[in-house]
Amino acid sequence: MDNKIFIIDGIYVTVISMAIVFIILLSIALILSSFKIIFKNKDKNLxxxxxxxxxxxxxxxxxxxxxxxxxxxxxxxxxxxxxxxxxxxx
Incomplete structure (x- = not known):
């Protein structure tokens, strides 16, 4: 059995993992920024x-x-x- 892992396989896993992390961080940022719009304070005039x-x-x-x-x-x-x-x- 030839279970060798090449450098290109490691780079592929690294890039895919980093892409997943950045997509999740971007989605969290979008959710948090949408809170400003959803829960906008309507009575700002004091x-x-x-x-x-x-x-x-x-x-x-x-x-x-x-x-x-x-x-x-x-x-x-x-x-x-x-x-x-x-x-x-x-």
Missing amino acids: NEDEIALTNEEDDEEKIVAALAASIMARSNTNPNLRIKSIKRVR
Whole structure:
């Protein structure tokens, strides 16, 4: 029995395998890009009030984070203290 594998056979298997991988990657990319079209956000126009409220909340979060960081810097009691979440109390 002559079960010799030639170099050309190895190159053929390599090229076919690489082609399959690239076809699968291309199909995944097409599926992911189609999600942008399918699940398109129809309400992209935000009111100016909503934008102002969002900016105000961001500013408040920055102030709270700065205050917490300054308090932690001043007190050497617990260096492993971490703030995980900030919730507004009304």
